[in-house]
Amino acid sequence: MKINPRTILLGLLLTISLTACGMLAEPTVDANQASTQAAQTVEAILTERATATQPSLEPSATQPPVEVVATATATSLPPTETPAPTNTPEATQTSEACDNQATFVDDVTIPDNTILGPGETFIKTWRLKNTGTCTWKTSYALFFVNGELMGANSPTTLSAEVKPGQEADLSVQFKAPGKTGTYRSDWTLLDTNGARIGLKDKPEATFWVQIVVQEGTASLNLGNPTWKDNMDTSAYWYVVKTDNVEWEFEKGLLRMKVKDAGTYEEWGLSNLAEMDNYFLQATFKTGNECAGLDRYGVLVRAPVRDQGYVVEFSCNCRYRLYIWADDKYTAIQEWQDSSLILTGAEQTNVLGIWLNDKTIRLYANSKLLAEFENDKFSKGRIGLVVGAAETDNLIINVDEVAYWTIGD
Secondary structure (H helix, E strand, O other): OOEEEEEOOOOEEEEEEOOOOOOOOOOOOOOOOOOOEEEOOOEEEEEEOOOOOOOOOOOOOOOOOEEEEEEOOOOOOOOOOOOOOOOOOOOOOOOOOOOOOEEEEEEOOOOOOEEEOOOOEEEEEEEEEEOOOOOEOOOOEEEEEEEOOOOOOOOEEOOOOEOOOOEEEEEEEEEOOOOOEEEEEEEEEEOOOOOEEOEOOEOOOOEEEEEEEOOOOOOOOOOOOOEEEOOOOOOOEOOOEOOOEEEEEEOOEEEEEEOOOOOOOEEEEEOOOOEOOEEEEEEEEEOOOOOOOOEEEEEEEEOOOOOEEEEEEEOOOEEEEEEEEOOEEEEEEEEEEOOOOOOOOOOEEEEEEEEEOOEEEEEEOOEEEEEEEOOOOOOEEEEEEEEOOOOOOEEEEEEEEEEEEOOO
């Protein structure tokens, strides 16, 4: 690979943790052409990781993770060009008397097809697990393979070791291109000898970030969430089981099943403590049937189970926000069409709600839908909502729920 002599120093954060998370499927999307790389200077420093502040949950038996930080300062980005073919290191067997393997665990930030504005800076974090027998030394490096470099720093060596069995959060800072479109950047991990460490015994496999650049987009760059649930178990939820609605946790999903259509929505609360100001995000996946005003969403600032703000998406690309209190429905926003919400069955939509004092902002797939002012509820618990208007045996899956605290 030809290296441009301009120096770009960008931030890269690698956080090693021992938490268990679910696997993701390998990509099926082809990578875009690689952009011109720049030479980098990286100064890596090893720091102690601060313990993340979370609501009172079950105590963890894992050892404190290590935080690995690489810092850099960026200059202006060179214009995007069509590069010469990338000379990617061949997948060769390491000379070390051990086995180098990695397993992809999770996209910690910036899910695929996150919508960003032109020129917007963002940090992508992948979680990998060292599933081999070699310790990943500080001579190992993250390496850009294909697609759009988007101003990132490559290669960058690790500033702390990752022992077999450990998980590492690898963070790279990017800058979205100035033109609208879909962009992807594929990365790999190299050992001391420059050999690629594949994923699940496949040396050619990569981990990547894929974004959609749109004009007039203001997204949320809040860093790592205060709390996140991958829905592997029911540990954080009061499970719903009524005559018409049943929750099941299966294969990293919460499956919300509605038996009969034409009934009121039902919801279940989390057992997390009450909160006031935060941004909540939930990823929903519709089943093989979903039509009309079949709906799903979240309950927030619920002082008790039957009160709070409810925001819902429907299967015909609508959204609404209302107050439920004293068995009474009070609309803040009646059903409103939005092209930002994907319609129909077998679709994934990310619902977000920002609560800061009286301000309420609604997001669909990382893009702002609407903003409101209301002070009916100041704090409370969170919950998940489902309702069927047209489809019997409706299934709505919840893939992930996370929140970020706002302010103090």
